[in-house]
Amino acid sequence: MHDTSVRSVYRTRQDRRFIIESWLILIFLFVVTIFIFLYVNIHNLPSPPRHKGMRQFVKDLYDNREFSPKDVEFQPRNYCEIIHIGLVCSGYSSNVHFHALSKSLLLTRSNPIHLHLLVDSESEIILKTLFRTWQVPQIFISYYNIKTWLKDVRWVPNSHYSGNYGLLKLIFPKVVRSNVTTKLLVLDTDLLLNGDIYLLWKIFNEFNYKQAIGLVENQSQYYLGKLNKAHPWPALGTGFNSGVLLYDLEKMNAFRWDLLWTNLTKRLSIVYGQADLGDQDIINGLIVEYPDIVFRLPCYWNTQMSDKSQSSACYKSHKPMIVHWNSPKKYDVTTRDGDKFRGLANAIFELDGNWFRRTPLMCEDRERAALPIPMGDDCDQYTKPAGAFYRTLLFFKEYRYVADENDITYVTHLSYDRLYLMEDIAKVWSGPLSFSLYVTDAELVKSMRFVSNSLILKDRTDIAYHAVFREGDLYPINVLRNTGLQNVNTPFVFLIDVDFVPMKNLFAILKDNIRSMGDLKQKALIVPAFAATSAGTDVPSNKIELIEYLDAKKIRPFLSDVWTFGHSPTDFAKWKKELEPYKVTWRTDFEPYIVVGRDVVRYDERFLGFGWNKVSHIMELEAQNYEFVVLSDVFIIHQPHQTSWDYIMYKRSSLYRRCLQTLKHKFVEGLHRKYNRTFEDWNATKTPSRYPFQRRKRDAVAETTTTLYDSTDYYLVWGGKEKAEGRKEYKKSFAKKIQDSSPENRKESDYYYYDSVHPYNASRMAAGGHVKNVTFLSSEEHDYDYDEDDEHFKEVHDSTTTIPDNITLVEEEVENIDERSKILSNIT
Structure with a gap:
């Protein structure tokens, strides 16, 4: 009995021990299995989130290859096929954006481009000047005046921030005739391209027989009623964004596009009111009723940068081929990764556009190749060769000024290192101003930022800013002068250099002088120039105070210590005691600062850098029998500054001096032929x-x-x-x-x-x-x-x-x- 009970207890203990050991083995095997699983798959686990810098961000964008339509990219390709692009350019900021868009387009394109531009009168002048001076090969441009076409959209109820211009993309099938092209890419100006536009152009080949319009889906929830607008115009799902459009013009004209969108707009505007997003609302309304006409473009062809954009879902997987700043705030949006995309935008804005003049293209340009290559000489680096151009972007800030019959524009020029002088002048001159800046693309970006942040400059719309882009070593002083002179809207101009500060109330006093003299035809009013003898000298407020400064030798006639001939005909001794304007006789090397009519002869642009650039202009006025009148109640003060680089070059280079002298002879001979006037004593x-x-x-x-x-x-x-x-x-x-x-x-x-x-x-x-x-x-x-x-x-x-x-x-x-x-x- 006792032995039986002992054996029973022993067996029970063995059973428990077996169970415990079995469980321990199972747990150990489970842990080992998990460990092996993790070890084998550790590289497939997602990495922890981390902040990516700009370098890594750009690397990710360019390393991603999922987007590449390789079957298109490596097909036999016609590099001479012309890509047609339509844009609406109106307004000064639009022109600046279009300049950046053009650089991004030229950076990535491989084919000739034909631009179809709907422009207002101001933008037409600006863009014609830009492309005439840019001289980019294989860019063809057609201009269409907006005023001719505004009547087609002016009736549409619209609250878009671009006004009626935000509707003009609807009428491109009517503007661009089918005998010019049957396909058209229609783009907003606030885009930047990040890939070859040819790849987008080839998507037309993927349209079926019904599809006439290609768009990218909207990357926000606006049309779902989850943003500011509770009841937006109708759209399919999230709708489509109209910043990038592919127009099959042949199909659109076949189903009478113009009649289609006008009838729909009349119906829907009664129900939904004004079109807040302009043409985009109308196109989305059409797609709701006719869904078969749309071709859905891949998201990366319109990566949208609005505040509420959800575009990160696209560019995380695909390289963005087009970045669209589709917000009234443009580059100031607060979207995700906005800072990093702004960095990419800055790279385009600062890119040297002159490089595209020499960009090799796969399509042979027979017309350009047939042109004779001009033979230059040693003087081309010191004088402006015939046919040479400086890329010019006029009015890169908004300019609005209504002139009266006696108005005067202060026309001057400067390089980037003298940007601060604009504030000094604007403080004193209350009338319209014209600043022609000689800058690189990067310096233009900084100059725009300087103006926008300046308390003195930012709110003034009567200042015209023009950018002449740097090319070569010498300062194209007469090119800059002519740039300002040719783009004023006042009847008179004050032609002056930027290192002068005008006396107080000079604008008003000059207008009074003009009013009293009447017509200034064949007449130049001389504003006497003085210079401070030391830095930090205050500008006298009137003539009485100036005479006191002269007597105290704080101020002296300009250049009287080194080059008297430039201003001595002004007769400063007479000016001190004269109360009325007086005439003076022109003499060789005279170079005063003058007020003349804006139709005055232009400066000779062959003169670059240092020497005779203004003397030649005054000599031509003399050849035209101009009368020189010194104003007795006004003056300007020269501010000391560092010696210019051009002057240093002139001192060091005997070739420079020889070339300048040769140009002087040519100029004087030209005056003789043009005006039958001989200057026997000029040299x-x-x-x-x-x-x-x-x-x-x-x-x-x-x-x-x-x-x-x-x-x-x-x-x-x-x-x-x-x-x-x-x-x-x-x-x-x-x-x-x-x-x-x-x-x-x-x-x-x-x-x-x-x-x-x-x-x-x-x-x-x-x-x-x-x-x-x-x-x-x-x-x-x-x-x-x-x-x-x-x-x-x-x-x-x-x-x-x-x-x-x-x-x-x-x-x-x-x-x-x-x-x-x-x-x-x-x-x-």
Whole structure:
């Protein structure tokens, strides 16, 4: 009995132990199985969410290949097939967006493009100027005036922020004739392309016999009534976005598109009221009634960037081929990943558009290839060659101003580094302004931001901003002047450089002067120019205060210390005591700042950078018999600034100086042919009393028919007779080496003229045979240089003309020996 009970207890314990061990084994096997499963599949688990930087974001967009229609991409392709694109361009901001869209299009296209542009009068001028100066190959443009077509949509009840212009895409089947093209891509201007437009164009081949319109579905819940609009116009599901449209014009005309949309709009507007989204509401209403006409484009052909957009579901899986900023706020939207897409947009805005002039294309341009290639010369880098253009975008900010009969526009120009000067001018000048900016594409973006953030500039709509895009090394000063001059809407212009600040109330005083004088035909009003002698000098508020500054030597006549000839005909001594306007006589090298009628002759654009750019314009006014009148109650003040790069180039390059001199001769000869006016003394020997401190060229014998080729009026002319006879006329023939006690310090320029009373000798000997190297600041309009090295000049400028042997040096008259020595110390 006892043994039986013991065995029973033992068996029970064994059974329990077996059960526990079995469970432990099962648990262990389960854990091992889970571990193995996780180990094998660990790389397939989703990675934890993390913030992606711009670099990774762009890499993801471009690495994704799911979008690629490879069967289309690698088919045999006609690279000369023309892609037709229709756009509505109206308004200054629309033109800026279209400029960026064009760059993104040109960056990715491989085929010729024909643009069909519905434009208002302002946009037509802006865009014609843009593409005329851009000179991009294989871009064809047709312009259609909006006023002709507005009557077709003006009756539609519409509350879109673009007004009636937001409906004009509906009428492209009527605007573009079927004999031009049977297919048309219709795009908004606020798009940026991220892929070849040809791939979108080829989707027309996928339309069936009923499908006439291709669109991408709307990427927000607007048409579901979940956003601001409780009862939007009808749409299929989320509806379609009309920012990208594929129009099969042949089919649309076959089912009478115009009649179809007009009848539907009349019916639906009674029920739903105004079309808040313009043409998009009407197209969606049509698709509800005629769903067979639509072809659903892939989402990546219209990636929408509105505040409530759900486009991330698309671009997470596909590379966005078109980015659409479909919001009134444009690039200020708060959509998901907005900052990263704005970075992509900035890259397009800052892209150098000049590059597309030279972009190689697969389609051979036979017409361009047949054109003769112009043969340039060494001077093309220093003067503007014929047929050269600077890409120009006019009015990149809104401009609205209604002018009266005496109105004046302040026309000036600047580079990006002087952007701040616009505020200084705008503070004082209360009338309309024109700023022509010489910028890169990236600098234009920064300039627009500067204007938008400026408390002084941002709210003014009477300021015209024009962008002339940088090309080459030299500042195209006359191109910039003409850009502003050709685009004013006032009867008169004040032509001035940006480094001047006008006196207070100058605008009103000038208008009073014009009103009292009446017609300014053949008349130029001179505004006297002065300069502060030191930085930080206040601008005098009136003439009385200015005279006090002059007497205290805080201010002096402009360039009177370095180049008196540019403004001395203004007669500053007379101006100080004169109470009425007075006439002055034009003299060589006169370059005043003037008020004239806007129909004044344009500046000669061949002059680039430094030298004679304004002098030539005033000389042509003289050739046209203009009357020059100095205003006695106004003035402008020059602000000191760093020496311009063009002036430095001019000083360093003898080729630059030679090219400029050649252009001067051509210009004066042109005036003679055009006006039958001869300027005999424009480059002749000046009288000593008029041109002090200036080294003179040698006089030829009067009986000879020899012509002298001068580089400038300041330098000796080296003859060609000796060269023709196999010998050269070296400087030692005219000068003697100064005996310096330290031969190792001698320079080739350490010579003095045999004429012992020559002022050059006095200054050299007074300085102990050495001249200090002194530089000075110069205005962009300081048209001449004083410190040419004669030996270097001779080597470059050996002339082939014949001159007589008996050549003498003309002495110079200098009144003040100290002043003379000071000026001559700048020669080296």
